[in-house]
Amino acid sequence: MTNEIKKIACLGAGVIGSGWATNFLMKGIPTKVYTRRQESLQRVKNAVEKNLDFLVKKGFLHEEVKNRALEMVEYTTDLKTAVTGVQFIQESLPEEYDLKHAVMAEVEKYAEPDAIIATSTSGLLITEIAKPMRYPERLVGGHPYNPPHLIPLVEIVKGEKTSDAVVQAAYEFYVRIGKEPVVLNKEVSGFIANRLQLALYREAVDLVTKGVCSVEDIDKAVVYGPGLRYAALGPNLAFHLGGGEKGIKGLMSALKESTEMRLRDMATWSKEPEGWPDVAYEGVLREIENRPPELGKTVGEIAEFRDTVLLELLKLHRKI
Ligand SMILES: NC(=O)c1ccc[n+]([C@@H]2O[C@H](COP(=O)([O-])OP(=O)(O)OC[C@H]3O[C@@H](n4cnc5c(N)ncnc54)[C@H](O)[C@@H]3O)[C@@H](O)[C@H]2O)c1
Structure with a gap:
């Protein structure tokens, strides 16, 4: 895989497709954005412009870069137009095997045989998505985190037939556009981050269901506790610091008994x-009622607050 990636096709224009398009464009790579319906095109155009405007407003993107980005984007409802002449295709269509199979077959009719195809799938298997493909070695999982233009993590997943050269090329490409890719050694459903997130969430649901605390308390405990620390360090390094001179090894040994006692009591x-879902919804509404207005009250305001915090953190991590 030596082809330089000069042009990209972004398939799908929802939450993830519009985030990816923003990311590619802000890094100066010409991008064609495809979606099925004319009305979705206007929606994704607005979303990309809004994302870029926000970065300019917050001082993280020069106005000229934004203007150049807007000149480099092409929106289309024609799949052939989208994938012809590109070296990298990021697929972010709905999470259904049938749909992804049909689109892959169509893409392969028009794409260059060595164009890489990365799927944003959160939970489907790459091996399964690749089944009807003529060149399954070119399909790789490139799983982003929402919002994809701000969160650096991309989980790169190899299907049974994905070639190592494609994995390497995808890795190098994601690094080039400012991501922090992690390559999985084995294909597992939910990859790394969603499994970790779900492990935490299962316990959160369990604590509320058992009456230990409210939905709002869970969010407070995460945001003002481990969440703050996790924004700086991963769980292993955080434990390493917690172990003092003996580091994580000392900490794990010292806490073994109480850890195992807690594990026996936790949700499985x-x-x-x-x-x-109803309990969670009611709990979130109450949480929003209690939220200070300066941290955002509507979904739009809360998303803006989230993105503002993310930008400051990314600056500290030297990731933007
Ligand atoms: N939402 C997340 O937090 C998130 C995070 C990481 C990965 N993903 C993955 O990204 C992918 C897209 O998720 P999303 O949340 O952006 O979905 P979405 O529903 O917001 O967007 C899907 C887009 O595909 C378009 N579309 C629907 N059917 C189509 C068709 N037949 N042909 C062409 N376009 C069609 C829709 O108009 C829409 O623009 C999924 O595979 C999902 O698992 C989602």
Whole structure:
């Protein structure tokens, strides 16, 4: 895989497609954005412009870079136009095998045989998505985190037939556009980050369901506790610091007994408690009621608050 990536196709124009398009464009790479319907094109155009405007407003992007980015983007409802002549295709269509299979077959009719295809799938298997493909070795998982233009993590996942050269090229490309890719050694459902997130969330649901605390308390405990620390260090390095001179090894040994006691008491279920979505919704509404107005009250304001915090953190991590 030696082809230089000069042009990209971004398939799908939802939350993830528009974030990816923003990311590619802010890094100066000409991008064609494809979606099925004319009305979605206007929506994604607005979303990309809004993302770029926000970065300019916050002082993280020069106005000229934004203007150049807007000259480099092409929006289309024609898949052939989108994938012809590009070296990298980022697929962010709905999470369904049938749909992804149909689109991959169509893409392969028009794309260059050595164009890399990365799928944003959160939970489907790369091996399975690649099944009907003529060149399955070119399909790789490139799983972003929402919002993709701000969160650096990309989980790179190899299907059974993905070639090592494609994994390497995808890795180098994501690094080039400012991401922090992690390559999985094995294909597992949910990859790394979503599994970790779900492990925490299962315990959160369990604590609320058992009446230990409220939905709002869970969010407070995470944001003002481990969440703050995790924004600086991963769980292993955080424990390493917690162990003083003996580091993580000392900490793990010292806490072994109490850790195992806690683990025996923690949630292991795999069926969500009945009625949880309603409980979560009510809890979140109450949490928003109690939220100070300066941290945002509407979904739009809260998203802006999140992105403002993310930008400051990214600056400290030297990732923007
Ligand atoms: N939302 C997240 O937090 C998130 C995070 C990481 C990865 N992902 C993954 O990214 C992918 C897209 O997720 P999303 O949240 O952006 O979805 P979404 O529903 O917001 O967007 C999907 C887009 O595809 C378009 N579309 C629907 N059917 C189509 C078709 N037949 N042909 C062409 N376009 C079609 C829709 O108009 C929409 O623009 C999924 O695979 C998902 O698992 C999502």
